[in-house]
Amino acid sequence: MTEKFDLYTEQLTSLIQEAIACSPKSWHEGWLSIDCDGSYMNYALKNEQAEDKAQISSELRQLCEDLYVVMRKSGDWWIKAVIHFFRKDGSWSFKVNFTYQDSPASGSAMNKPAAPSKPWWKLW
Numbered sequence: 095m096t097e098k099f100d101l102y103t104e105q106l107t108s109l110i111q112e113a114i115a116c117s118p119k120s121w122h123e124g125w126l127s128i129d130c131d132g133s134y135m136n137y138a139l140k141n142e143q144a145e146d147k148a149q150i151s152s153e154l155r156q157l158c159e160d161l162y163v164v165m166r167k168s169g170d171w172w173i174k175a176v177i178h179f180f181r182k183d184g185s186w187s188f189k190v191n192f193t194y195q196d197s198p199a200s201g202s203a204m205n206k207p208a209a210p211s212k213p214w215w216k217l218w
Contacts (some may be wrong), residue, residue, distance in 0.1 A: 098168045110179050110188050113139060116154050118146035120171040123180035128158045130173060150217050171195055
């Protein structure tokens with residue numbers, strides 16, 4: 095189990111370093127969000143309070159994909175990751191939040207077979 099988290103930490107550290115490098119120097123915080131349905135991935139790097147916009151590099155895209163693949167291979171199959179990075183006491187810190195397929199907020203109903211619909215004219 096420790097090996098798994100050591101690998102995650104290594105991946106996250108590289109990912110966050112690149113997210114910071116892609117952010118304007120004026121940013122003191124930012125949010126990297128990654129959405130993945132298992133076949134397609136969307137990325138966003140934002141700071142709602144800043145006028146300057148970030149530019150997502152090809153390396154950052156690759157690191158996002160690498161994190162997803164490493165975690166999925168280890169059984170942690172998430173559909174959304176939000177990484178909040180921020181300056182605290184002169185250095186960068188971060189918080190990560192994952193939404194997993196089986197989380198109630200993730201719309202897990204799409205993974206369950208739909209109940210057969212009843213014809214409107216039947217009373218059962």
